[in-house]
Amino acid sequence: MWWSFNKILVATTSGLSGFGEKIKAEQPALSLKERKEAEKPVEVKITVIYDNYSLVEGLETEWGFSCLIEGLEKTILFDTGGRGDLLLENMKKLNINPREIDIVFISHDHWDHTGGLLSFLQENPQVEVWLLDSFSPNLKNEVTRSGAILREIKGPSPVCSGAYSTGTLGDAIKEQSLVIESKEGLVLVTGCAHPGVLDIIRSVKSSSNQDIYLVMGGFHLLDLSPEELQEIADRFKESGVKKVGPSHCSGDLTRELFAQEYKQDLVEVGVGKTISFP
Numbered sequence: 001m002w003w004s005f006n007k008i009l010v011a012t013t014s015g016l017s018g019f020g021e022k023i024k025a026e027q028p029a030l031s032l033k034e035r036k037e038a039e040k041p042v043e044v045k046i047t048v049i050y051d052n053y054s055l056v057e058g059l060e061t062e063w064g065f066s067c068l069i070e071g072l073e074k075t076i077l078f079d080t081g082g083r084g085d086l087l088l089e090n091m092k093k094l095n096i097n098p099r100e101i102d103i104v105f106i107s108h109d110h111w112d113h114t115g116g117l118l119s120f121l122q123e124n125p126q127v128e129v130w131l132l133d134s135f136s137p138n139l140k141n142e143v144t145r146s147g148a149i150l151r152e153i154k155g156p157s158p159v160c161s162g163a164y165s166t167g168t169l170g171d172a173i174k175e176q177s178l179v180i181e182s183k184e185g186l187v188l189v190t191g192c193a194h195p196g197v198l199d200i201i202r203s204v205k206s207s208s209n210q211d212i213y214l215v216m217g218g219f220h221l222l223d224l225s226p227e228e229l230q231e232i233a234d235r236f237k238e239s240g241v242k243k244v245g246p247s248h249c250s251g252d253l254t255r256e257l258f259a260q261e262y263k264q265d266l267v268e269v270g271v272g273k274t275i276s277f278p
């Protein structure tokens with residue numbers, strides 16, 4: 001509603017500008033700004049909105065995950081955390097306008113990733129919601145009822161220029177991860193990584209033939225022994241993953257162990273964290 005009202009307002013204003021040359025002369029300033037924007041080196045920015053861990057005072061944490069990806073052709077909200085009020089509250093504190101988001105990408109059908117979706121759609125239904133076709137009919141109906149465009153996918157699919165979905169991975173709990181192309185290599189964002197974080201990495205590497213610059217999000221390694229975790233960290237290194245940002249359901253021990261293993265290449269992920277890359 002807000003959106004369409006503004007569109008009408010803009011259309012009306014430019015329509016009126018024909019009355020006087022003065023208004024018209026002031027208008028091109030906008031296109032100059034737009035041109036300047038276009039000349040800026042393109043940088044992708046990921047902001048963590050919802051997570052088990054906090055990095056910035058004043059932002060709430062809770063079990064769940066959500067992050068915003070800006071700088072691509074479309075602005076993407078990856079997952080929505082568990083609670084809508086907390087998602088929107090953190091967005092507000094981080095100065096993120098829900099109405100500027102084009103796509104909501106849901107990794108898997110678990111409450112701690114879908115819980116904030118409806119509250120978000122009440123703020124902005126003018127989005128595409130990317131789900132796997134295996135998600136519950138209930139969730140799909142709610143998306144459709146909100147007025148948002150439902151995008152159901154099965155296999156690997158381009159989401160927008162510079163980003164694609166791995167498509168359905170895993171058997172028991174089906175999940176998709178988001179892959180972003182950067183000058184440094186691929187950036188892989190995982191929700192809970194139920195299909196196995198190493199399997200996801202393997203799948204992305206074999207389908208793209210590109211190096212992975214960063215893997216971040218939930219790695220789902222909570223109940224593993226230090227030895228098992230060490231083995232996983234070694235495999236990360238072997239597969240050429242340059243930087244890691246374990247968060248959400250990765251576990252404290254995983255974060256400690258990866259910090260030792262990756263040293264300055266560990267990206268500490270938590271609510272409020274921003275990560276930029278060209």
Ligand SMILES: [Zn+2]
Nearest residue numbers: 108110192194
């Ligand atoms: Zn999960």
Ligand SMILES: [Zn+2]
Nearest residue numbers: 112191192249
């Ligand atoms: Zn989760």
